[in-house]
Amino acid sequence: MGLLVEGRWQDQWYESSKDGAFQREQAQRRNWLTADGKPGPTGVGGFAAEAGRYHLYVSLACPWAHRTLILRKLKGLESLIDVSVVSWLMLENGWTFDKHLGSTGDKLDHFNFMHQRYTADTANYTGRVTVPVLWDKQTNRIVNNESAEIIRMFNSAFDELTGNDLDFYPAPLRTEIDALNERIYPAVNNGVYRAGFATSQQAYEEAFDELFGELDRLEQLLGANRYLTGEYLTEADIRLFTTMIRFDAVYFGHFKCNLRRIADYPNLSNWLREIYQWPGIAETVSFEHIKNHYYGSHKTINPTGIVPKGPAQDFTAAHDRARLSGKGVWRKAEF
Ligand SMILES: N[C@@H](CCC(=O)N[C@@H](CS)C(=O)NCC(=O)O)C(=O)O
Numbered sequence: 305m306g307l308l309v310e311g312r313w314q315d316q317w318y319e320s321s322k323d324g325a326f327q328r329e330q331a332q333r334r335n336w337l338t339a340d341g342k343p344g345p346t347g348v349g350g351f352a353a354e355a356g357r358y359h360l361y362v363s364l365a366c367p368w369a370h371r372t373l374i375l376r377k378l379k380g381l382e383s384l385i386d387v388s389v390v391s392w393l394m395l396e397n398g399w400t401f402d403k404h405l406g407s408t409g410d411k412l413d414h415f416n417f418m419h420q421r422y423t424a425d426t427a428n429y430t431g432r433v434t435v436p437v438l439w440d441k442q443t444n445r446i447v448n449n450e451s452a453e454i455i456r457m458f459n460s461a462f463d464e465l466t467g468n469d470l471d472f473y474p475a476p477l478r479t480e481i482d483a484l485n486e487r488i489y490p491a492v493n494n495g496v497y498r499a500g501f502a503t504s505q506q507a508y509e510e511a512f513d514e515l516f517g518e519l520d521r522l523e524q525l526l527g528a529n530r531y532l533t534g535e536y537l538t539e540a541d542i543r544l545f546t547t548m549i550r551f552d553a554v555y556f557g558h559f560k561c562n563l564r565r566i567a568d569y570p571n572l573s574n575w576l577r578e579i580y581q582w583p584g585i586a587e588t589v590s591f592e593h594i595k596n597h598y599y600g601s602h603k604t605i606n607p608t609g610i611v612p613k614g615p616a617q618d619f620t621a622a623h624d625r626a627r628l629s630g631k632g633v634w635r636k637a638e639f
Pocket residue numbers: 305306330331363365366367368369398432433434435436449450451452
């Protein structure tokens with residue numbers, strides 16, 4: 305685990321703040337890929353949607369990268385955007401392309417380390433080397449390394465090329481989706497990390513209480529709603545899914561989020577099984593990468609690197625969600 309300083313790799317664990325709270329660095333590359341190459345909400349323009357031009361770097365262990373893989377799959381982008389998968393083990397060299405440890409290798413340049421991808425973008429890059437990364441082969445630049453934005457681009461930029469009319473961020477539901485994301489990101493998606501990487505009892509307990517407070521609210525919401533916003537499966541569900549699918553196997557033990565398992569929440573666990581069983585989604589889930597990565601890589605919180613064998617889980621078991629009315633994914637009238 306480390307970071308780049310002026311283009312040089314330094315092995316260094318996360319620095320927490322004075323009060324022991326985990327600080328996540330803001331993603332630094334924020335350009336948008338758009339249908340015609342016009343600039344998006346941030347960054348510069350020039351990144352037009354084209355088949356074969358862009359490459360996605362992911363870890364199958366990482367919940368943020370996982371979102372982008374799901375949108376790539378459900379939006380029919382697999383033949384347009386190829387993927388390189390990093391190794392599950394992230395130690396002194398950060399993310400690597402070690403093929404003996406689950407990586408596909410770097411399909412573009414055969415780099416050994418993900419930090420080489422960042423210095424290929426900017427020779428004197430300073431910052432953490434994170435996944436996902438959306439890379440432009442034409443300009444040799446990182447388009448964007450913020451998953452929340454990459455999934456928005458995937459939701460629409462390629463529609464004319466693919467003819468895919470699924471909409472995970474439909475206009476009439478945006479206010480609700482934004483509000484859910486704003487609650488769920490700090491308390492749940494990042495909340496499990498805030499609990500797991502806290503270096504003071506107080507910071508841990510604050511994260512823990514917020515996390516389970518929010519899970520209780522979501523459990524209640526999913527008692528009335530088939531999906532988070534109601535009848536349609538949206539981006540908000542996908543973003544919650546990638547944290548929930550890792551919860552009982554990793555966050556409960558490794559990150560000490562152990563008030564309750566997701567399996568103990570009837571609505572959340574049935575919702576989780578429904579999403580897991582959604583066509584295409586199970587193929588994006590790798591418990592081999594997930595468990596090996598967290599337990600093997602975080603030596604400060606699991607010094608032996610021993611990976612627990614359990615828990616026994618079956619996400620293919622029947623769910624009860626059909627009792628609530630659902631319409632699947634929203635379809636765009638035109639694009
Ligand atoms: N804001 C980023 C966060 C990505 C992120 O933190 N990824 C983790 C893996 S789960 C990572 O690459 N960490 C390496 C590091 O921080 O050194 C996003 O959502 O895309």
